[in-house]
Amino acid sequence: MIARGGDTREMDWQIKTSGAGLYEFTRDVAASVAATGVLTLFVKHTSCSLLIQENADPEVQTDLTAFFDRFVPPADHPGMSYLSHTYEGPDDMPAHIKAAMLPTSLQIPVISGEFQLGNWQGIYIFEHRTVPHLRRVVGMMR
Amino acid sequence: MIARGGDTREMDWQIKTSGAGLYEFTRDVAASVAATGVLTLFVKHTSCSLLIQENADPEVQTDLTAFFDRFVPPADHPGMSYLSHTYEGPDDMPAHIKAAMLPTSLQIPVISGEFQLGNWQGIYIFEHRTVPHLRRVVGMMR
């Protein structure tokens, strides 16, 4: 995290992923917010997503991954033979499709240093690729 | 609504829902904006959504609800038997899935007090649960 003058606070996270699924980093984010403003998180990739979802029951996370795997199956699945962008593997174009449908950025209000997340709202990277990746998230508090 | 010093204006709405569907609150929001900046709306729940959609023809709203009901049917539907997070009822996990695919936050520019919504853009809570809920939305104008 790099603090700057005035009302702006910039943040930067690198998150390691190891296959499709949700990776929570709520605590890392919550530790960085201060004052009053809106926190913007932005992921610099087009094959993974940011997501706010329930963090009470881990089955919500596995069910979400299972749903999106069925909804957008790999390119070698019979129903997906119309896809052209497949040279990086059968999980490549489905990852772009999932990333188009799920957030690239999140905005969360902060009031007097208090993060306005609901009781069970957690912040996640939703990885759509199969092989391990290092994902970069930029944050800005304004 | 709580007005605060400087450039920040904070807002808070509680919206009663009675079953799946869209609940418009555009006028309540429009009455709260002022000056120039970006309005952020944030819903503190993971089983309903915020949405900007057409408010001219009410059939758009019923069609949207019908589409999402077919797209993510209840957990007791034969095709959804792979879901694990079902202890709050068959509409529980489908509500989380819909909430993952639709916005948790909205951002709307305001220029000299004029809300930059298009002619037929309305602001909605999209409720995904069957039983009545009280939904909290936080707003921040910066």
Next chain:
Amino acid sequence: MIARGGDTREMDWQIKTSGAGLYEFTRDVAASVAATGVLTLFVKHTSCSLLIQENADPEVQTDLTAFFDRFVPPADHPGMSYLSHTYEGPDDMPAHIKAAMLPTSLQIPVISGEFQLGNWQGIYIFEHRTVPHLRRVVGMMR
């Protein structure tokens, strides 16, 4: 683009579309950002979307359009006969559904005049209607 005093910079684009698909305008946006803050883009319509997606391989764009056409087929498709809002043509309500699932606004951090897009992230209008349209996008840098 209209520059205003203080920390706010307002922008306005009109983008011509000629049928469903992705129309990139990354360079136009990048040329307008300055200083440090968050750029918000907002599209004033409910039948097209804004999208950040890969701009290296054009097949990603055609695959995205093909996926959404199959996922939400026109209203005269047998599986879509439950739709009511069809008086503007069979692509009308499917366009609203796609617009509900894809972004109406985007937020991108800018640090010292440097746009925080990843290497292959491009900014697009995703048109969902068949006939040509002129689409208005409002931008605000704060």
